Amino acid sequence: MITFEHVSKNYSHNGSIIKALDNVELKINEQEVFGVIGESGSGKSTLLRMINTLEYPSEGQVKVAGVDLMQRNETEQRQNRKQIGMIFQQFNLLYNQTVKENIGLPLHLNKSYDQKRVEEVLNFVRLGEKGMHYPSQLSGGEKQRVGIARALITQPKILLCDEPTSALDGQNAYDVMELLRKINRTFGTTMVIVSHELNLIKQLCDRTAILENGKVLETLAIQKEQQQQRFGSYYERVRENLG
Template sequence: MYTLNHVFKTYPSTEALTDISFSVENGEIVGVVGKSGSGKSTLLRLLNLLEVPTSGEVVIENRDSKELSKNETRKQKQNIGMVFQQYNLLNNLTVKENVALPLKMVKQKKDAWVDELLTFVGMAHKSQSYPAQLSGGEKQRVALARALVRQPDVLLCDEATSSLDEQNTDEVVRLLQKTHQEFGITIFFVSHELETVKKLCQRVLVMEAGKLLGEVENQPVDIQMNDSSYLETVQRRLAR
């Protein structure tokens, strides 16, 4: 699915990513964790094809992202769903209209599929409500349905639970697990919340200061973010 080979991403004032290499197979649930400024957001922009690396390769289904034409990039983006921290719902559209929006943008109409997704995320009863009438957890359920409406192969979650309380976080995590089981979709879960990552992800990529410190397997544990050595903390508390 994804292979990154010695990826660097440099901006005029900083080197955001330094020599990043890893591979992710179809159907994996991979966590990307790191403190603020670790490079998580930049990595996500490379994975969703909003940017290309300064050097190195981001290979998607055996194609280097830098070699894709504009049309190929557009088609590949349609295979990637996004779930954001702040939901990104349009306040002037109903729940159903928000979910259907990605289809409308490509001149498709699939009312039955939209209704099915709203049932899947437990929001069918709010289909005619507006975002202002929803709780944070409900908004994120709608956002997930919208991300799935084009039936993507990859789901990128950018701090998708960071704005939620513990109960709603657990509900969204269970829904992502259900999504993985039902659709076999590849999930990247980008977060600074290790407690949440350990509930969902099979494998964890640990980042700090633009570098990939290592990969560890997930094992449920209590995690604190203020330990002096971030990689050692994650390895000790996530890995077997």
């Protein structure tokens, strides 16, 4: 479904080259919930942004359904983005718009607004009575569910989640995690979840890649065979919790 083939990403900063990703190789299967875990600055968000062409590789290829995203023209890339939903850590809602208006925004932008579709997605995320509320009237968990509904409104094949629960407390984080699980099971949506939270990755993902300094140290199947090699204290804790 999604493959990274020898992907590197370089940035120039004050005359120096910073390597955000370093020869990354990954294969994410269709309908899989795939995690990417690592500390701040490890390259997680850069990797995620490659999939919806918000970033381009300096070297290598990123393919979706076997097609190199770099080889698509601008129109084809816009069509590709319509198949990819994005969930953000800080929700990214418009605070002068109601819940319904926030959810329906992608349809308006695509000139395909459908009131019935908005209502269906609103009910799916259990916010049927909050449609005319504004984000300032919602809890953090409710705001994230609005963000998820907005990502779902275009019926994406791929859902990218950038730290989807890190701004939430325990119960709200659990509710969002269960909603993501429901989306995967109901629609077969392929998910890529970037997080530094071990519990989210352990509970939700089928496999996870461990990133450090732009390199994939290892890809682990969650709760399967015990791993032996250690990569320092943070990754030792990752392995002990995921193995």
